[in-house]
Amino acid sequence: MNLSILLPAAVLALWSLIVLLWMVLVRLPAMKKAGINLAEPRPGGRRGIDLEPLLPDSVNWKAHNYSHLHEQPTVFYAVLVLLSITSGATTLDIQLAWAYTGLRIAHTIVHATTNFVPVRFLLFFLSTLALIILTVNCVLVLI
Numbered sequence: 001m002n003l004s005i006l007l008p009a010a011v012l013a014l015w016s017l018i019v020l021l022w023m024v025l026v027r028l029p030a031m032k033k034a035g036i037n038l039a040e041p042r043p044g045g046r047r048g049i050d051l052e053p054l055l056p057d058s059v060n061w062k063a064h065n066y067s068h069l070h071e072q073p074t075v076f077y078a079v080l081v082l083l084s085i086t087s088g089a090t091t092l093d094i095q096l097a098w099a100y101t102g103l104r105i106a107h108t109i110v111h112a113t114t115n116f117v118p119v120r121f122l123l124f125f126l127s128t129l130a131l132i133i134l135t136v137n138c139v140l141v142l143i
Contacts, residue, residue, distance in 0.1 A: 005089035008097035009080045017106055018071040022112070023062040028053075030059040049143045057115070065111045069104070076100055076131055079138045088141030096137075103127035 031038065034054050038046060052060050080097055084087040089097075107123040110116060 002084050002087045002089045005080050005084045005094055005097055008094075009077050009099040012069075012073055012076070012101045012104060015101075015108070016066070016073070019062065019066050019069060019108055019112070024064050026059050026062050027055070030055050035080050049127070060112075061115050062112045065108050068111070072128070072131065073104065075135065079131070079134050083134075083141065086141050088138070090137070093134055093137055096134050100127050100130040100134070103130065 031051065031054075036051065036054060048063055050074055073120050076097075080089075103126050107120060107127065110120045110123060
């Protein structure tokens with residue numbers, strides 16, 4: 001088993017939890033400022049998306065990014081676990097895993113602060129390329 005390929009996954013998981021904390025620390029004061037009382041009963045309940053029109057975009061960006069960290073990265077985690085248990089991870093795979101993690105962290109910073117789409121898209125595109133190569137490498141190991 002190759003454990004070194006799992007460290008980038010652990011770092012990205014930790015980053016996801018940091019973004020969760022960031023989202024809560026920004027969102028709760030913004031809800032209070034907007035006069036939103038989550039304790040008040042509401043027919044049908046409340047969902048995060050219901051709050052979006054009531055909060056500034058810059059507050060919502062953190063929540064959006066937190067959701068994004070639970071979409072494509074799930075493929076990343078699965079691929080790294082497969083590469084680890086098969087001992088199939090190469091030095092290139094480890095470098096690609098770190099590149100993916102770094103690019104996703106950079107993507108979060110851009111998304112949650114300026115949300116400048118051209119830079120955000122470039123970071124997403126590059127991280128996706130790294131993930132595609134990792135996934136193809138994983139399939140080749142398993143064939």
